[in-house]
Amino acid sequence: xxxxxxxxxxxxxxxxxxxxxxxxxxxxxxxxxxxxxxxxxxxxxxxxxxxxxxxxxxxxxxxxxxxxxxxxxxxxxxxxxxxxxxxxxxxxxxxxxxxxxxxxxxxxxxxxxxxxxxxxxxxxxxxxxxxxxxxxxxxxxxxxxxxxxxxxxxxxxxxxxxxxxxxxxxxxxxxxxxxxxxxxxxxxxxxxxxxxxxxxxxxxxxxxxxxxxxxxxxxx
Amino acid sequence: xxxxxxxxxxxxxxxxxxxxxxxxxxxxxxxxxxxxxxxxxxxxxxxxxxxxxxxxxxxxxxxxxxxxxxxxxxxxxxxxxxxxxxxxxxxxxxxxxxxxxxxxxxxxxxxxxxxxxxxxxxxxxxxxxxxxxxxxxxxxxxxxxxxxxxxxxxxxxxxxxxxxxxxxxxxxxxxxxxxxxxxxxxxxxxxxxxxxxxxxxxxxxxxxxxxxxxxxxxxxxxxxxxxxxxxxxxxxxxxxxxxxxxxxxxxxxxxxxxxxxxxxxxxxxxxxxxxxxxxxxxxxxxxxxxxxxx
Numbered sequence: 001x002x003x004x005x006x007x008x009x010x011x012x013x014x015x016x017x018x019x020x021x022x023x024x025x026x027x028x029x030x031x032x033x034x035x036x037x038x039x040x041x042x043x044x045x046x047x048x049x050x051x052x053x054x055x056x057x058x059x060x061x062x063x064x065x066x067x068x069x070x071x072x073x074x075x076x077x078x079x080x081x082x083x084x085x086x087x088x089x090x091x092x093x094x095x096x097x098x099x100x101x102x103x104x105x106x107x108x109x110x111x112x113x114x115x116x117x118x119x120x121x122x123x124x125x126x127x128x129x130x131x132x133x134x135x136x137x138x139x140x141x142x143x144x145x146x147x148x149x150x151x152x153x154x155x156x157x158x159x160x161x162x163x164x165x166x167x168x169x170x171x172x173x174x175x176x177x178x179x180x181x182x183x184x185x186x187x188x189x190x191x192x193x194x195x196x197x198x199x200x201x202x203x204x205x206x207x208x209x210x211x212x213x214x215x216x217x218x219x220x
Numbered sequence: 221x222x223x224x225x226x227x228x229x230x231x232x233x234x235x236x237x238x239x240x241x242x243x244x245x246x247x248x249x250x251x252x253x254x255x256x257x258x259x260x261x262x263x264x265x266x267x268x269x270x271x272x273x274x275x276x277x278x279x280x281x282x283x284x285x286x287x288x289x290x291x292x293x294x295x296x297x298x299x300x301x302x303x304x305x306x307x308x309x310x311x312x313x314x315x316x317x318x319x320x321x322x323x324x325x326x327x328x329x330x331x332x333x334x335x336x337x338x339x340x341x342x343x344x345x346x347x348x349x350x351x352x353x354x355x356x357x358x359x360x361x362x363x364x365x366x367x368x369x370x371x372x373x374x375x376x377x378x379x380x381x382x383x384x385x386x387x388x389x390x391x392x393x394x395x396x397x398x399x400x401x402x403x404x405x406x407x408x409x410x411x412x413x414x415x416x417x418x419x420x421x422x423x424x425x426x427x428x429x430x431x432x433x434x435x436x437x438x439x440x441x442x443x444x445x446x447x448x449x450x451x452x453x454x455x456x457x458x459x460x461x462x463x464x465x466x467x468x469x470x471x472x473x474x475x476x477x478x479x480x481x482x483x484x485x486x487x488x489x490x491x492x493x494x495x496x497x498x499x500x501x502x503x504x505x506x507x508x509x510x511x512x513x514x
Contacts, residue, residue, distance in 0.1 A: 008463055015408075018412065038411040039414055044408065044412050048405040050403050052409075053406065053410075054511055055428075055512075065414075068413040068415055068419070068423065087350070097509060097510055098511070099510065099511025099512075100511070109478065151417065
């Protein structure tokens with residue numbers, strides 16, 4: 001979980017892991033192998049709704065990376081796409097084009113598309129930031145449920161403290177100008193029911209103070 | 221409150237909570253359309269109605285002028301059209317034109333795609349494309365005809381050459397504009413799948429830029445059609461079966477003015493047919509279905 005104010009390089013860090021940006025110095029290694037260029041072993045879920053090719057139906061969208069990367073053949077890809085679409089609860093919309101879907105549904109498709117690839121790491125760049133509050137909460141719960149089931153590795157960028165604590169198990173707090181990692185915190189065992197609880201409040205205040213301290217330094 | 225300066229509070233209303241009754245009795249509120257509404261909702265019906273009105277105005281003006289050498293009335297032209305189709309092989313003439321057009325169009329489209337694919341993958345290609353389009357797009361294709369005749373002689377090759385010129389630049393310009401407008405997110409999604417090079421262009425860029433490409437195809441079609449007819453006015457496709465332009469030119473020389481108009485009507489009808497049937501069908505199946513165009 002990467003957390004920090006805007007301009008601290010969370011998205012840049014995520015995109016570097018994705019292989020879209022090349023580090024000027026140093027290198028990024030995933031299970032020992034250096035990252036050079038984008039690849040289907042690191043599937044990305046973006047914030048924007050236009051990440052789904054509009055010329056493909058929901059099912060074709062989920063199948064697209066499977067067949068494009070040569071991971072599966074058409075028939076197998078279709079079966080797997082069906083099962084992942086069912087996991088995000090969109091069976092009824094499998095043959096619909098993305099422009100007919102709501103924002104939340106589009107993000108569900110993007111998550112199904114990424115999970116269907118069974119990537120080594122799932123990269124999520126503020127995937128719920130453009131959703132309304134009610135849908136966002138529902139999507140966070142769904143993501144946690146999917147994680148409970150499959151236990152995949154996620155690198156998740158957010159600027160919401162609450163989202164970081166609820167969804168994440170480890171939080172990297174970053175500070176801006178230049179972007180540096182300020183702290184790594186343990187946020188295991190929190191969910192939506194713990195919001196408002198004493199431990200939750202304590203962690204939230206701690207992170208809040210860290211981010212707020214930055215602002216005083218940079219202005220003072 | 222008593223001093224009159226306090227701001228009024230919003231009035232408090234009693235709260236309520238109700239269990240909503242299941243829908244069903246009042247759920248469905250669709251009304252069938254009347255026959256007239258259905259008819260006026262059909263774009264083709266509205267268009268045909270407009271065409272009929274224009275034909276009526278034409279007929280009235282032609283009858284009032286009563287000078288068939290200058291402006292024959294609609295019925296004369298319709299007769300001449302029917303007669304030309306039945307006895308003078310107008311449809312064959314049209315077919316000859318369309319066959320040449322198709323060759324030039326296909327070659328032009330392929331070249332345009334190759335050039336723009338080069339332009340999006342290398343910086344030199346991009347510079348080359350913008351320079352070439354700036355130079356050649358304003359140059360009327362018909363102005364190249366004399367040179368084409370010099371190079372390729374009096375025949376189909378010269379026509380195809382000017383057609384390719386008329387198709388290539390507007391289409392390349394539109395396609396390139398479409399490619400550069402593809403959103404970063406979609407590009408990153410495509411590269412995330414491991415797509416690069418030609419597969420990336422074919423599977424991501426071309427469909428994502430399809431609305432612009434389709435607009436370019438339409439413009440290119442119109443340019444090509446008018447270039448072809450103009451070029452044929454200078455000489456036919458071949459000595460025996462000249463195209464539509466040649467048909468118009470021949471009949472003007474013999475002062476068969478209704479036939480000249482019939483030839484023009486044929487040109488227009490083919491233009492309308494391609495626009496209304498071919499491009500509309502492509503649009504309905506692609507950009508409209510994908511929600512990229514309303």
